[in-house]
Amino acid sequence: MTAALRNAAMGASAEMDKTRVIANNIANQGTTAFKAERAFFQEIPGSTLRQPGAQSQDGNILPIGLQLGGGVKLVAVAPILTLGSPENTGRPFDLMINGGGYFRVVGPNGETFYTRDGTFQPNSEGVLSTIDGYTLADNITIPVNASQVTISESGQVSALIPGSTEASVIGQIQVATFVNPGGLQKVRSNLLRATNASGTETTVTPGGEGAGALIQYHVESSNVNIIDQMVELIKAQRSYEMDLQAMNAANDMAGALKSVNA
Amino acid sequence: MSRIAAHTSTAAQGILWNQLQEVTDNLALSSKQAYKEKKTHFLTFSKTLQNGEKVYYTKPGPTNVDMRDGDFIETGNPLHLALRGKGFFVVGDSANPSYTRDGAFTMDDKRKLVTLGGLPVLAKGGQEITLPRGQIIRIEPDGTIIVDGARTPFKIDLVEFEKVGEMVTDSNGNRRTNEEPKESTESRVQAEGLEESNINPIMLMAEMQIIKDEFMRLIGNNSKFQRQDEEDRANLMVPIRA
Numbered sequence: 001m002t003a004a005l006r007n008a009a010m011g012a013s014a015e016m017d018k019t020r021v022i023a024n025n026i027a028n029q030g031t032t033a034f035k036a037e038r039a040f041f042q043e044i045p046g047s048t049l050r051q052p053g054a055q056s057q058d059g060n061i062l063p064i065g066l067q068l069g070g071g072v073k074l075v076a077v078a079p080i081l082t083l084g085s086p087e088n089t090g091r092p093f094d095l096m097i098n099g100g101g102y103f104r105v106v107g108p109n110g111e112t113f114y115t116r117d118g119t120f121q122p123n124s125e126g127v128l129s130t131i132d133g134y135t136l137a138d139n140i141t142i143p144v145n146a147s148q149v150t151i152s153e154s155g156q157v158s159a160l161i162p163g164s165t166e167a168s169v170i171g172q173i174q175v176a177t178f179v180n181p182g183g184l185q186k187v188r189s190n191l192l193r194a195t196n197a198s199g200t201e202t203t204v205t206p207g208g209e210g211a212g213a214l215i216q217y218h219v220e221s222s223n224v225n226i227i228d229q230m231v232e233l234i235k236a237q238r239s240y241e242m243d244l245q246a247m248n249a250a251n252d253m254a255g256a257l258k259s260v261n262a
Numbered sequence: 263m264s265r266i267a268a269h270t271s272t273a274a275q276g277i278l279w280n281q282l283q284e285v286t287d288n289l290a291l292s293s294k295q296a297y298k299e300k301k302t303h304f305l306t307f308s309k310t311l312q313n314g315e316k317v318y319y320t321k322p323g324p325t326n327v328d329m330r331d332g333d334f335i336e337t338g339n340p341l342h343l344a345l346r347g348k349g350f351f352v353v354g355d356s357a358n359p360s361y362t363r364d365g366a367f368t369m370d371d372k373r374k375l376v377t378l379g380g381l382p383v384l385a386k387g388g389q390e391i392t393l394p395r396g397q398i399i400r401i402e403p404d405g406t407i408i409v410d411g412a413r414t415p416f417k418i419d420l421v422e423f424e425k426v427g428e429m430v431t432d433s434n435g436n437r438r439t440n441e442e443p444k445e446s447t448e449s450r451v452q453a454e455g456l457e458e459s460n461i462n463p464i465m466l467m468a469e470m471q472i473i474k475d476e477f478m479r480l481i482g483n484n485s486k487f488q489r490q491d492e493e494d495r496a497n498l499m500v501p502i503r504a
Contacts, residue, residue, distance in 0.1 A: 004283040011290025018293055038337065040366050040378055041294040042435035046287065067430045068280060068302075069287030072294055076378045078366070081338030100398075177397045179409075180369040182339040196371030202397050210398040239292050242463055246286040249474045253282065256481045257275070 003047065003068065005254075008246035010071030014041055015240035017074045022233045025224050032087075033096075033116035033190055034222035035079035036229070046070030078182050084223040086215055092149045093120040093128060093142075096220040099212015101175030101204060102184075102192065104137035105130055112137055114176055114201070117190040118219050134191070140171035153213035155206040175211050176201035266311075268487035270318050271480045277304045277320045278477045285470045288461055296345070296363040297459035299328040299466075300427070325427035332458040340399045341367045341375065344457040349420040349449025353381040353436060356388030360436035361421065361429070361443070366456055369393055379434045385416040403450040422446035 021039045028034040046069045086096050095118030097103070102114035113134060120136065123129040128140040142149060146159035148167060155173035160166075178184065183197025194201055204211040284302055291297040305323040310316050334344050343365030345351070350361035360381070367383055370376045375383045375391040382390040386405075393399065396409035405418030421443035423429065429437040 004286045007283060007286040007290045014290065014293055043291055043294060043297065043431055044435065045431040045433060048430065068283045071287065072290045082336060179393055179396065179399055180341055182341065183368055197368050199369060199373060204397065239463065242289050242467055246289055246470060249470055250282060250286065253474060253477045256478055
């Protein structure tokens with residue numbers, strides 16, 4: 001008798017989880033290169049009222065069974081990997097990867113992380129770094145007083161050095177690809193770590209197959225589609241309300257039964 | 263007479279409880295990727311007692327699974343697959359496989375294609391699929407896996423069943439059946455996305471209201487039968503007292 005109540009409660013709980021994921025997506029709508037996430041659910045087996053092939057009271061073999069469901073549970077939250085749109089910033093060190101690659105950056109302890117956020121800036125030593133101070137793994141150092149820095153689609157970094165009339169190549173940015181980018185572990189906002197599920201990185205020259213070319217003066221905006229998220233939010237809200245109504249219906253029916261038997 | 267009616271009514275209430283459980287389960291799973299709406303039909307039987315009275319009772323009949331495709335939602339993940347058609351993916355142990363329509367797959371530490379629950383996805387022939395090292399995975403509509411433009415020996419196994427309603431859910435949320443699967447030649451996979459559930463919540467809400475109303479009506483009837491039974495007993499007692 002409580003199974004219907006439990007199923008409805010689990011459904012309501014799942015919709016709450018879903019709403020939390022959607023709320024985080026909406027909150028990060030303005031976060032550079034943020035990937036919208038989605039909640040994944042799994043069905044829970046319920047009670048088997050009748051086994052298929054079991055013997056009936058009359059001795060017949062029952063051709064079909066009866067199993068009523070046991071609700072739902074959250075099993076994963078994974079990113080939607082579609083590309084965000086380019087956002088022109090006018091800043092020469094801002095980069096967007098127009099494809100599936102990741103920038104390789106190095107943390108303070110030498111560990112390599114991956115990010116899609118191409119908001120770079122030279123640090124105090126002139127090395128291109130993220131806003132959080134993680135340096136590009138390719139160790140691109142911008143010389144003092146260099147001007148007209150250009151970063152090509154294939155990642156070649158050139159600049160006009162004082163005393164020279166022609167631009168000089170000062171570095172090459174490589175990007176990483178993964179066979180299962182959905183398996184990358186989020187360390188913090190926009191910073192990812194390779195896992196067994198993602199596989200190890202393959203270092204690729206930007207523009208190579210699957211990696212995507214670089215776009216200078218641009219960053220990737222989040223791929224959160226606010227209209228889609230609002231639609232999902234309304235769906236989750238309505239489903240939540242329906243689950244609550246189902247709980248009410250089960251409660252009313254149990255109450256009516258109790259009043260008869262009282 | 264009223265007692266038999268009360269028994270029949272109580273049996274019907276039990277069925278309505280089961281139906282409510284099924285509706286709430288369908289509603290709860292409305293956000294689960296690739297979930298298919300289930301509906302069990304209950305059949306009414308009659309039996310004649312020794313005293314000639316006829317009693318009616320209900321038993322669960324076939325379960326129908328609505329196999330219509332759910333909407334496609336793009337995720338951009340090359341290992342996410344939406345099945346179009348009536349097929350199922352084969353997962354787990356090839357000697358004792360289970361089946362799912364949920365194509366939210368990932369890769370494990372041995373580069374095997376697995377479900378979110380960690381079960382291997384099987385290729386035709388029952389092989390587990392180990393993804394070759396490479397940069398770009400593409401999965402063709404027929405399930406053939408292509409890495410960096412080269413065809414791998416793996417083609418994802420797609421099967422179908424005649425009696426989908428008889429499949430039961432196992433502890434991993436996948437389906438099991440004793441029926442021998444047959445190759446699903448018409449099913450197609452659509453990569454980089456998932457299938458939504460095909461639940462129609464409006465219909466379910468209407469159904470839930472009908473179940474509740476019918477249950478309340480039967481409860482009301484039970485009260486009447488109970489009162490009538492008490493009156494019958496009281497009438498029987500009168501001649502004895504006299």
